[in-house]
Amino acid sequence: MRREHGTPRPGWEKTIEGQGLAYHRLAHPEGLSRPYWDESVHYVFSMDEVDALEEQVEELHRMCLSAAEHVVSAGRFADFAIPKWAAEEVARSWERRDPYLYGRFDLRYDGTGPAKLLEYNADTPTSLVESSVVQWYWLQDVHPGDDQWNSVHERLVDRWRELHLPPGPTHFAFTNMDETGEEAMTVAYLQETAEQAGRETCAVAMEDIGWDALNRRFVDLDERMIRSAFKLYPWEWMLADDFGRQAVRHSTWIEPLWKALLSNKALLAVLWELYPGHPNLLxxxxxxxxxxxxxxxxxxxxxxxxxxxxxxxxxxxxxxxxxxxxxxxxxxFEALPSFEGQRPVLGAWVVGDAAAGLGIRETSGLITDDTSSFVPHRIEQP
Incomplete structure (x- = not known):
């Protein structure tokens, strides 16, 4: 693993906007000199490193599923701040194995040892468009002879084909509170992958979803029943909303209610209890x-x-x-490794149960926040 410099492509701004990264100018707070998408640098990995990371990510995913089983079996919902009224519904969602699509592990990795889990974004992970699409086209333009840890798009399409969802269109829900456009573009991209899998879809704002009390069902603005919906809207918000008690019992939501356990950082403590000393855990x-x-x-x-x-x-x-x-x-706490004064965090994608790709954000600080920049990567060919 190393960090290399390169010359940005002429007109790169318009190029990435045309590929779906329309929000890159708004993804950063004002006043930052470095752009959100920064292709003046990138990271290089060997295939052996990527193979090892894939194995570690899939093991972490299995461990997280075991942790969810433990939490449900032991009734440890209070540790996760799950409201008492919702605990039984979380358990039922897990016991039904409600269908799930994807997630993103954030990892500390410096190329010299096992990756360390920082957190699991298992409910509403973003940076998907840049990970799946934009950096892939960067690779084709700049390093066409190399590879990339990136099968995200193909795996998403395949996963939609695998999911057993109710009949009728799947709604794709974003929130009008999104000021940058990132969530809307992420939802639109996922809707496109579902359509490529042959699914009927339609878009809706979360704020426009209505509750039909007479027929006890959720509906869109055209009064169509919402049988299944992908929502980029976290479960803790849904549980706090007025319709939360209906949401846990009606419609098939992706990500499912049991993902509220894996998107909660209490998961980190439960994992350490179940797997003390594991090389991929802190x-x-x-x-x-x-x-x-x-x-x-x-x-x-x-x-x-x-x-x-x-x-x-x-x-x-x-x-x-x-x-x-x-x-x-x-x-x-182990500080993120420093490469020329920048600290990368690896966002490793899981689609279904398989490791699917990598996105890297880096910052000069100890904590990766909304000032971080996304940088591409490649796998060097021997």
Missing amino acids: PAYLDGPRDLTSYIAKPLLGREGASMRVVTPGGVESTPGSYGREGYVHQG
């Missing part, structure tokens, strides 16, 4: 840092690196935010 506890001298406190339901606190013998570093009401997990 120590993590729900009741405090215990004997950790360096740790990071992460809100159970935080996003974009907000409301975190890094504690080391050298001091304390915090990020602003309003998360944390539900509690925190305390995870052993």
Whole structure:
């Protein structure tokens, strides 16, 4: 694994916008000199490294499914801040094995040892368009003789064919609260993969979904019944909404309700309980840092690196935010590796149960947040 420099393609902005990354100008806070999509640098991996990472990611995925089984069997919903009224429905969703599509592991990796799990974005992961589509076309334009860890698109299409969903169109739901367009483009891309798999689809805003109390069903603006829906809208928001009690019992949602267990950072502590000392895990506890001298406190339901606190013998570093009401997990802290002063976090995609590809975000800080930039990667041919 190494970081290399290159010359951006002429007109790269229009190129990536035409490939779906229309939100790249708005994906960053104002005032940053570095663009969100940065093809002036990229990372290079060997095939052996990628093969090893694929095996580790699929093992982590299996471990997470075992952790979900443990949480349901032991009734540990309070550790995940699941409302009491929803706990039984989460259990039922798991016991039914409600269908699931994809997720993204965030990993610490420097090329010299096993990857370390930082968190699992199992409910509403983004950076999908740039991982699946945009960096693939960059590879074809700039390094056509090399490969890339990227079968995301093909696996998504195949996964849609595998899913057993109710008859009728599958709705694809985004939220009108999305100010950058990232969520709308992600949902549109996933809708396209479903259509390529032969599924009938239609788009809808979450805010436009209605509850037909007489017939006890969700409907869209045309009064069509919503039998199945992909939603880029986290379950903790749905459970807090007025229609949350109906949502857990009606319609097939992707991602399913049981993914609320895997998208919650309490998962990190449960994994450490079940697999203490595992080479792909960092120590993590729900009741405090215990004997950790360096740790990071992460809100159970935080996003974009907000409301975190890094504690080391050298001091304390915090990020602003309003998360944390539900509690925190305390995870052993190992700084992301530094490559020329930039720290990459590897976003490893899982589609169904298979490792599917890689997206890399990097930042100069200790915590990857909304100021990070996405950079492409390639696999060097021997």
